[in-house]
Amino acid sequence: MPDATARETESPRPVRPAPGTRQELPDDECTAPHYFLDDPTATELRELCTRVRAPLAAANALDDAWAPPRSRDAFLLNAYRNAQVDLIDIDPHDFGPIGHMGYFRRTASPLWERALDWFAERHIEG
Structure with missing residues (x-):
């Protein structure tokens, strides 16, 4: 496993450490850009994902190096x-x-308050 402390100049492509590990990940490469959708056995x-009709909220921090909004x-x-997907970009500023x-x-409690508000706005009695 490559050491995340290695200098970028030793690699032909820019790399960054994967969060919580010492493993380096290329900045310009993702082996499964659509996550499990790219797995031929899935x-x-x-099919189950295409059945979802409920509204979804997908919030990502703009400073998340591991799962940025474009990945989401x-x-x-x-x-x-x-499904109706509300894409929410959270600005660390x-x-x-x-x-x-x-x-x-x-x-982060304000973020959770916003998430609860999102659910409350969509609550349907019934």
């Missing part, structure tokens, strides 16, 4: 094509650094 899972979009917009795991910090 046909049943792809490539997956969700292809997987849940029959508004909430402070978030990254990939910042949603679980005490300071």
Whole structure:
């Protein structure tokens, strides 16, 4: 496994450490840009995703190096094509650094309040 402390000049392509690991990931490469949708054995899972008709909220922090909004979009917009998907980009300038795991910090409570508001706005009695 490549060491994330290696200098970028030693690699022909820019790399970055995967969050929580010392493994380096190329910045310009994703082996499955559509996540499990690219797996030829996942046909049943792809079919189940197309059945979803409920509204979905997909929030991503703009400073998430591991799962940026473009990654979310490539997956969700292809997987849940029959659902209304609200794509929400969270700007760290508004909430402070978030990254990939910042949603679980005490300071992230405003993000969860926004998520609860999203559900409340769509609540249907019945």
